[in-house]
Amino acid sequence: MSSRQAGLAAPLTMTGLILGARMIAPVILPVSLFGAAVGAVAAQKGLTLTELNAMNLFVYAGAAQLVALGFWQESWNAAAILNIALITATINARLFLMSAALRPWFQQAPSHVAYPALLTMTDAGYVLGQRYYAEGGRDMGIFLGSGLVLWATWMIAPIPGFLLGSLTRDARAFGIDLVMPVFFSAMVARLWQGRGDTIAWIAAGLTGYLIQRQFGGSVHVVIGAMVGLVTAAMLTPPVGASGEGKA
Amino acid sequence: MIFDASTGTLAAIFAMSAVTIFLRLSGFFLMRFIPMGPRLENGFRSLPGAVAAATFAPLVMSDGASAAAAILTAIVLSRMGRNDLIALIAGVSVAVVMRQAGL
Incomplete structure (x- = not known):
């Protein structure tokens, strides 16, 4: 392609x-x-x-x-x-x-x-x-x-x-x-490509909600996004074991 | 007049511009020095959804049922392969109807 x-x-x-x-x-x-x-x-x-x-x-x-x-x-x-x-x-x-x-x-x-x-x-x-x-x-x-x-x-x-x-x-x-x-x-x-994304996005949303409720303003976006990024990174399937998405 | 521009206001606009340009360019530049493994790549791949979730979760929680229903409708239609514009119109319509009904 x-x-x-x-x-x-x-x-x-x-x-x-x-x-x-x-x-x-x-x-x-x-x-x-x-x-x-x-x-x-x-x-x-x-x-x-x-x-x-x-x-x-x-x-x-x-x-x-x-x-x-x-x-x-x-x-x-x-x-x-x-x-x-x-x-x-x-x-x-x-x-x-x-x-x-x-x-x-x-x-x-x-x-x-x-x-x-x-x-x-x-x-x-x-x-x-x-x-x-x-x-x-x-x-x-x-x-x-x-x-x-x-x-x-x-x-x-x-x-x-x-x-x-x-x-x-x-x-x-x-x-x-x-x-x-x-x-x-x-x-x-x-x-969306599977369970890892589901968990990462829920973690990001929950963090965003809690941070915003606690501190107001707009820092919740980048903090929530970071939590989602790290979660998805940690849940990465081992190389070769994944059948989904791109190789 | 609407075509005037004050120095102070322009200074504020250029400050906003400088910060934004720096952010747009620096992430790409700094990644020159950090090796991109499969974990980091997967994290970055998942980032758009994380940004959306973190941004909109407070809105959904404070606005209640109509915002949640609108977003859910759009997600379902999008996953079914409908184009984004149709998902948008359907989602917003759901919210408008719910709000008219006082929900």
Whole structure:
């Protein structure tokens, strides 16, 4: 299934770019709804459209933007900027783990392809990419194509939300708050490969719940994720004894 | 005007950007120095589900039945091979109906 070309184990092809853009298409609607919510909150917090666009372009991380906007200031000093950077770091710490997890695939590509591709990484693009990799695919175009389409979506979608402003008022009745959780759960459900994953994911969920209840904030995401990662690593079947998944 | 941009706000945005770019790149870079065995690889393979579980468990526990039913519906449909968008629409619809019914 993997397209091996000219000795490069992980090529970057135009076919891959286009296929990646098409594979990410189902994500555009949920990401747009989420983006509209971010735009509406930005308007409420007094950001200008230029500032919102700059944030969407340079940060490109929905959950972190939404939470950071909750702590937005009228005027900024060094302490406030440091605080917003720390908040961003806790919510985006999972990107560090995902980036590390992409090593086996991306190390087969040259650095000048791997690092720019990582700049386009989001939760959805990462899950799509890992699914593709697990099925034997290696084309970097899949990752880059899907990432660029999502980035463009993320530039455009918040604008109507910003202009309409009050879009989020009845968010709960229309289930808008569940769009990302439901969609993301559907995406990862297909990565399940057996009992090890079941136990690891329950451990991650339980840890996330308990940490959040105890400490609030958003550290529960990365702590829960770490617990899940370690659990899955410890439950790894011995080499050769496993009949499931990839070899 | 909506096209203005204040220096302070831009500084905050670039701080967020710098942190996020660092996180996106550094995991891959650091794994150069750590050998990737089967255990670590399996842990990383399982990571997306762990992130989802850790993120959404508090939401499900605080929101109650409608969020849980929505996510469960989506997981079942996804495992049955339906595409993600159908799973999304069905899952959210279940929650909307339950919430309208006051559940």
